[in-house]
Each structure stands twice: as C-alpha cells, then as structure tokens.
Amino acid sequence: MSKKKRTQNTFIPEIRDRAIRMVMEQQSKHSSQWAAIESISEKIGCSPQTLHSWIKKREKTSTDSESLSSAEREQLKELQRENKELKTANEILRKASAFFAQAAFRQAERDGQAFLRRPK
Numbered sequence: 069m070s071k072k073k074r075t076q077n078t079f080i081p082e083i084r085d086r087a088i089r090m091v092m093e094q095q096s097k098h099s100s101q102w103a104a105i106e107s108i109s110e111k112i113g114c115s116p117q118t119l120h121s122w123i124k125k126r127e128k129t130s131t132d133s134e135s136l137s138s139a140e141r142e143q144l145k146e147l148q149r150e151n152k153e154l155k156t157a158n159e160i161l162r163k164a165s166a167f168f169a170q171a172a173f174r175q176a177e178r179d180g181q182a183f184l185r186r187p188k
C-alpha cells in the first residue's frame with residue numbers, strides 16, 4: 069500500500085491580499101469576523117483556518133500607522149455608509165426643494181401674482 073502524498077495548495081500573494089480585503093469589507097455584513105472568514109474561504113477554496121492565519125500575519129506585520137484596528141476599521145465603514153446615506157438624502161431634498169419652488173412659481177403666475185424684487 070502506498071501512502072498518498074498530501075498536496076499543498078499555494079495561493080499567490082494577490083489572491084491572499086484580495087481574500088484579506090474581502091474579509092475586511094464583508095465583516096460588517098456578518099455576525100462576526102469568523103463568519104466572514106468562513107464565507108470568503110469557501111469562495112477562494114482554502115480552509116477558514118488558513119485565511120484566519122493570513123489575516124493574523126497581516127495584522128502583525130502592518131504597523132499601527134499603516135493600518136487601522138478592526139474596531140477603527142468597522143467605525144470607518146459605518147461612517148462611510150452614513151455619509152453616503154446623508155449625501156443621498158441631501159440630493160433628494162435639493163431636488164424636492166427645486167421642484168416645489170418651481171411649482172409655487174407656476175401657481176403664482178396662474179394666480180396673476182408676480183414675484184417682485186425687494187426694494188433697495
């Protein structure tokens with residue numbers, strides 16, 4: 069009987085980097101970091117433990133000035149989401165304001181009123 073030789077999957081650095089980035093981006097959509105790791109590891113074809121070790125190595129090798137802690141990263145993502153929502157709300161309000169101003173102007177024209185300039 070011959071023993072099967074265990075093959076080792078090696079992933080190129082670009083795949084590792086992308087997987088780590090995906091976990092960081094998707095972490096807020098999952099209940100925990102581990103849940104995100106399990107989800108992403110299935111997609112790239114490695115074990116969750118392998119992906120977790122890549123993340124831990126990255127956290128050890130990066131300096132404090134280069135990277136954010138996971139709590140800071142999560143807060144940054146939340147603030148970015150909130151900023152996007154506020155920009156969308158402002159755009160909606162801007163368009164609504166222009167719409168209602170135009171409607172008021174048209175109504176005043178129909179009623180025979182004129183918008184006069186203020187006297188100096």
